[in-house]
Structures are given as structure tokens and as C-alpha cells.
Amino acid sequence: MLYLKDLTIQRGNKIVFSNFNAVIRSGYTTLIKGKNGSGKSTLLRAIAGFTPLEKGTIKQDKKDIFENNEEWVENLIFLDTKNGLSKDLTVAENLNAWLTMKGWSSNKEIIKMALKSVGMEKYAELYISQCSEGLKKRAALSRLYISFINKVDFWILDEPTNELDTASLVLFKKLVFNFLEQKGTIIIASHDQTIIEKNFYTLDLDELKNQRVS
Amino acid sequence: MNSVYSSWSNIFIAHVKRDILTNSRSLIDMISIVGFMILIIILFPLGLGPIQEKLNIVSNAVIWVGLILAIMPSLEKLLQKDFENGWLDQIATSPIPLEIVMLSKGISYWLFILIPLIITSPIFAILLDMDLKNIPWLVISISAGSLAISLIGLSGSALILGARRGNILLPILIIPLMTPILIFGVGVNEAININESPYGNLFLLLALTLVYLVISPFISALLVRIAIGR
Numbered sequence: 001m002l003y004l005k006d007l008t009i010q011r012g013n014k015i016v017f018s019n020f021n022a023v024i025r026s027g028y029t030t031l032i033k034g035k036n037g038s039g040k041s042t043l044l045r046a047i048a049g050f051t052p053l054e055k056g057t058i059k060q061d062k063k064d065i066f067e068n069n070e071e072w073v074e075n076l077i078f079l080d081t082k083n084g085l086s087k088d089l090t091v092a093e094n095l096n097a098w099l100t101m102k103g104w105s106s107n108k109e110i111i112k113m114a115l116k117s118v119g120m121e122k123y124a125e126l127y128i129s130q131c132s133e134g135l136k137k138r139a140a141l142s143r144l145y146i147s148f149i150n151k152v153d154f155w156i157l158d159e160p161t162n163e164l165d166t167a168s169l170v171l172f173k174k175l176v177f178n179f180l181e182q183k184g185t186i187i188i189a190s191h192d193q194t195i196i197e198k199n200f201y202t203l204d205l206d207e208l209k210n211q212r213v214s
Numbered sequence: 215m216n217s218v219y220s221s222w223s224n225i226f227i228a229h230v231k232r233d234i235l236t237n238s239r240s241l242i243d244m245i246s247i248v249g250f251m252i253l254i255i256i257l258f259p260l261g262l263g264p265i266q267e268k269l270n271i272v273s274n275a276v277i278w279v280g281l282i283l284a285i286m287p288s289l290e291k292l293l294q295k296d297f298e299n300g301w302l303d304q305i306a307t308s309p310i311p312l313e314i315v316m317l318s319k320g321i322s323y324w325l326f327i328l329i330p331l332i333i334t335s336p337i338f339a340i341l342l343d344m345d346l347k348n349i350p351w352l353v354i355s356i357s358a359g360s361l362a363i364s365l366i367g368l369s370g371s372a373l374i375l376g377a378r379r380g381n382i383l384l385p386i387l388i389i390p391l392m393t394p395i396l397i398f399g400v401g402v403n404e405a406i407n408i409n410e411s412p413y414g415n416l417f418l419l420l421a422l423t424l425v426y427l428v429i430s431p432f433i434s435a436l437l438v439r440i441a442i443g444r
């Protein structure tokens with residue numbers, strides 16, 4: 001369980017959240033909904049431990065995620081609209097760099113299987129600079145497959161399905177399904193409410209914020 | 215405990231490898247550094263005129279100033295690229311502290327500029343009519359000094375992340391910090407020229423390099439955290 005308590009988050013001079021409370025349930029998909037600019041991405045970046053809080057705490061069970069940051073991020077996969085892929089490297093090299101950066105073992109077999117899970121095995125040697133947006137997103141999503149080899153508890157995904165075609169969307173749903181099977185927790189911010197079919201609940205930021213005001 | 219340390223070093227090496235691989239794919243940066251230095255070194259003697267003694271006095275300083283100016287354009291891209299493509303967010307989820315990751319960035323940038331510099335600096339020295347006995351000392355002092363310059367550059371690069379017009383701001387902010395490196399680096403060969411021991415200046419240069427080796431990763435990590443927290 002992840003407890004967000006009295007969060008106040010400021011971006012520049014604008015207060016995005018003030019005294020915001022929510023609970024993220026383990027073993028479920030939390031779908032974060034909200035209109036543009038409602039702070040979906042900001043909330044995800046705060047949960048990942050990137051955006052500092054003005055006030056409040058985010059606790060995983062009893063542990064504060066900012067105080068135990070290295071422990072928290074170790075079992076976390078964060079993916080936002082910036083994919084974190086270097087355009088000077090190939091798809092396979094990017095995945096290899098990411099794996100070793102996370103301290104996980106990497107070999108040809110693992111990379112092949114991870115790329116296969118998103119239908120990218122044909123594009124392993126393609127440079128990111130030559131990839132379309134959809135291919136880039138799939139290359140980034142191939143990291144999710146690593147959760148089935150190493151210990152990963154959390155996925156934080158920001159608009160993961162925007163550029164995906166129907167076939168890759170099916171593969172993505174399969175990854176999500178398998179991760180929930182092994183009791184993983186997923187937090188997704190998306191406009192598309194249909195990407196998750198079961199074991200999910202929505203967190204509507206517009207509603208939750210209005211409740212605070214009234 | 216032992217396994218923890220070995221995995222730390224493995225992750226550190228993984229960061230260095232990835233940066234060297236990315237840098238080696240965009241060789242234009244390396245070529246531009248060397249090219250810029252060649253231009254400075256060709257233009258200087260032409261500007262000085264035909265009196266050889268003048269050249270002997272300034273040759274040492276020209277190489278160091280050339281080096282500092284030549285790496286400026288590549289410094290601004292050092293972290294900017296990874297910031298834009300989201301890699302800095304990803305390395306914030308690396309199990310090793312961000313300070314260590316920043317140290318790896320500094321080291322890999324140093325290795326990246328060091329190789330062309332060590333190969334070309336003797337050639338520059340000959341072009342500038344430097345005494346042959348000075349060349350080994352030049353290579354040593356440039357090797358040590360360029361590490362300090364890389365680390366200062368790393369902090370500067372972290373400082374301008376997300377700033378507009380950062381490329382104009384960067385040299386103004388970091389060149390003042392590089393002046394001690396320049397003074398002691400030039401001092402090594404100046405001491406040789408007047409038949410004194412170069413060790414005094416060299417050790418001061420090394421001491422400064424060690425100071426930056428300690429403080430620069432902390433400053434850079436702090437600045438990167440601010441940049442990705444915005």
C-alpha cells in the first residue's frame with residue numbers, strides 16, 4: 001500500500017496539489033484520470049520520488065519514500081512520455097544500458113525475450129534515431145518484461161499507450177495482466193480508460209481536488 | 215557487504231560504458247574539440263608575428279586556454295541530451311546514489327576528451343615550437359587538469375539544465391572556476407622553463423583535481439535533482 005498524505009506540490013508559482021490525500025492499493029492497477037494540466041504527471045513524478053513535496057508524506061507501508069529513496073526506486077520501473085532512450089544507440093543497446101544501470105544481469109537471451117514481448121525482435125539493431133514514435137514507445141515498454149525476471153514491485157506509467165497500434169496494445173495488456181498475476185502494483189496516468197480491463201480502480205484528480213475545496 | 219560493493223562498481227562501470235558508447239557514436243563532438251584547438255593554435259602564431267621569442271613565452275598558455283575554450287560547446291550537451299530524452303529520470307531510479315552516477319558521467323566525459331587530447335597535445339607543442347623536454351610534462355599536466363576541468367564542466371552542465379540560453383550562460387559561470395587549474399597547469403611547464411622543479415605546481419594541480427573529484431559529484435547530483443524535480 002502506498003499512502004499519500006496531505007500532499008502539497010508546487011510547480012513554479014502554481015500550487016498543483018494542496019492537502020491531497022489518496023491511497024494506492026497493492027496488487028491493483030490505479031488509473032489516474034484528470035483533465036489536461038490537472039497534475040497527473042506531477043503526481044506520478046512525486047510518487048517516483050523526483051518532484052519534492054512542499055508538505056506531506058508519501059509512505060510505502062511504514063517507510064517514507066523520500067527518506068528511503070534508493071530502496072524505493074530499486075524495485076520501481078518509471079516510464080513517462082520521455083522514453084529515456086538515447087538516439088545514438090540501437091534498441092537492443094538501449095535496453096542493455098538500462099538493465100545494467102538498474103544493476104540487473106543482461107545478456108542476449110534476456111534482451112531478445114524482452115523485445116519479443118512487445119513485438120520488437122525484428123528491430124533490435126535499429127537506431128533509435130531511425131525509429132518512429134510508436135517503435136520508440138515499444139522499445140521503452142520492453143523494459144516492463146524485466147519484471148518477470150527480476151524483483152519489481154511497482155510500475156509507474158505516464159501515458160504508456162498513446163502511440164501504440166492495436167497489435168502492440170494487446171501485447172501491453174498482456175504484460176499488465178501478467179504483472180498483476182504476480183501481485184505487482186501499477187499506477188497509470190492515461191486519458192484512455194479502456195486500456196485496463198480488470199483489477200483496477202480509478203483515481204479522478206478533478207473530483208478529488210474538488211472535494212477538498214468544498 | 216562485499217557483494218553490495220561489487221555490484222556498485224559493476225553499475226558504475228555500466229554507466230561509464232553507456233556514456234562512452236553514446237559519445238563514440240557522435241564523433242563530431244570529439245572532432246569539433248580537436249578542430250577548435252587546431253584553429254586556435256594555428257591562428258595564435260599568425261597573430262603574434264614573426265618573432266620567435268614571443269611564441270616561446272606564450273605557447274604553453276595557448277594550449278591550456280585553447281583546451282578550456284574548445285570543450286565549452288561539448289560541455290553544454292554533456293547532460294542536456296540525457297535530460298531531454300528522459301535518461302536522467304531513468305538514472306534517478308538506479309540503485310546507486312545519484313552522486314556516484316554523476317561521478318561516472320564526469321569520468322566518462324574525461325576519458326572521452328582525454329584520448330584525443332593526449333594524442334594531439336604533443337603535436338600542438340611542436341607546432342608552437344615548445345622545447346621537447348616540456349612535452350611529457352605537458353601531457354601529464356593536461357591529463358590531470360582535464361579531469362578537474364571535466365568535473366567543473368559537469369557541475370556547470372547540471373546547473374544550466376532546462377535553462378534557456380544556457381549555452382551563453384555556461385562559459386561565464388564556469389570559466390572563473392577553471393582559472394586555478396589554468397594557473398597551476400601552466401605553472402608546471404613554466405617551472406621547467408626556468409629550470410625549477412615542476413612538482414610543486416603539479417601537486418597543487420593534483421590537489422585541486424582531488425578537491426573537485428570530491429565536491430563536483432555532490433553539486434551535480436543536487437542540481438540534477440532540482441532539474442528533474444521541476
